[in-house]
Amino acid sequence: MADTDNNMRKGFKKYFIAILIISSVFFLIELLFGFAANWMIKSVNYLYVTSLIFLFIQPDFITERLESPDKFIELKGYDIWGLLLIILGITALLIFIGFKSSVILIFAIAALFVSIWIIIKYKNLITKPLILKGLIIGGLCSLAQYKYYPSLLTILLITPLFYISASLLNDKFRFTKVHFNNNSFSKSITSILIGCLFALPMALSNLSDVMTTNPYKWINQFWQPIIAFNFVLLEETFMRLFIITFIYVLVSSKTDKKIIPVITAILISSLIFGFTHYPHVNIQNCINISILYGLPLGLLFYKRDFETVVGYHFMINFISAVSTYSMIN
Numbered sequence: 001m002a003d004t005d006n007n008m009r010k011g012f013k014k015y016f017i018a019i020l021i022i023s024s025v026f027f028l029i030e031l032l033f034g035f036a037a038n039w040m041i042k043s044v045n046y047l048y049v050t051s052l053i054f055l056f057i058q059p060d061f062i063t064e065r066l067e068s069p070d071k072f073i074e075l076k077g078y079d080i081w082g083l084l085l086i087i088l089g090i091t092a093l094l095i096f097i098g099f100k101s102s103v104i105l106i107f108a109i110a111a112l113f114v115s116i117w118i119i120i121k122y123k124n125l126i127t128k129p130l131i132l133k134g135l136i137i138g139g140l141c142s143l144a145q146y147k148y149y150p151s152l153l154t155i156l157l158i159t160p161l162f163y164i165s166a167s168l169l170n171d172k173f174r175f176t177k178v179h180f181n182n183n184s185f186s187k188s189i190t191s192i193l194i195g196c197l198f199a200l201p202m203a204l205s206n207l208s209d210v211m212t213t214n215p216y217k218w219i220n221q222f223w224q225p226i227i228a229f230n231f232v233l234l235e236e237t238f239m240r241l242f243i244i245t246f247i248y249v250l251v252s253s254k255t256d257k258k259i260i261p262v263i264t265a266i267l268i269s270s271l272i273f274g275f276t277h278y279p280h281v282n283i284q285n286c287i288n289i290s291i292l293y294g295l296p297l298g299l300l301f302y303k304r305d306f307e308t309v310v311g312y313h314f315m316i317n318f319i320s321a322v323s324t325y326s327m328i329n
Helices: 002-033 038-056 080-100 103-121 128-145 149-173 185-213 224-254 259-275 283-303 306-328
Strands: none
Touching (some): 002 038, 038 185, 038 283, 080 103, 103 224, 128 149, 128 224, 149 224, 224 306
8 A cells, every 4th residue: 555655746746846837927927917816825835835745755754763762851751742832822922912912933032042042951962063053044144134233233143052952953863954064065056056945935925925015115226036945944943943943852752653743843834934024925925825825834844954945035035026126116
């Protein structure tokens, strides 16, 4: 039965390519002629995201066991369900507080304290190359705020903490791959390009919203769309590399079944990712962002690597930024 299912999934690759091409063409025609109703666009979106999820999830994932016997933290008196309830409760509370100010700011502050705790806990595992790479990532991320020096300095200081702490957890508990940490620069570039390819339909779909809402009003120079990479690197370092990895290792301390911490981490990170867009979009659209963008990014992060999600997210933002510059000029 498992062999039959695996063979079916291998054969599905050609159908996925067909869905990718058809979806891309559909959204391209919609951009040119505006022929599709909103329900049609959403249906194609969900079809593509569902096919992407189906492409990467394997049946043996249900029974897969954790590779590392280590435990991140001991929470005596709580079973796995108690821990999940606590995590969901804290997440909901932070989102609620964020509605009153800024969801992303509230989570960033909470994560900052957690990252410092992780670095202290695993300080003996920190190496000079990892510190250097954290500083490089922080420097690249900070360029997104090149016009706003207080924000630039803040990002330059805190992003390395997120990157280093998440890398320490990922190296120890082996959630995904980060080719940059392994000095595999050619693999990093390849994964970014693969991520860009996977994102093409969603990038074109997102473009139809961008053309009406114009969120990139600050773009007035031909070179500025490339800054999308710096914004994306910052978001993915925080949302995927840090949040997913942290929740995964936290939940895995109470179970040896890999499916529970993986699904919990991806779902919660997707929810946080969606609601960090509030109040720029309404709650319904926050949920759509969680499902249509957060879920595939989380899945690609787990099944492929960090660089793939950077490429996926970059493609979506870059095309939108280029189109904004084209409309203005």
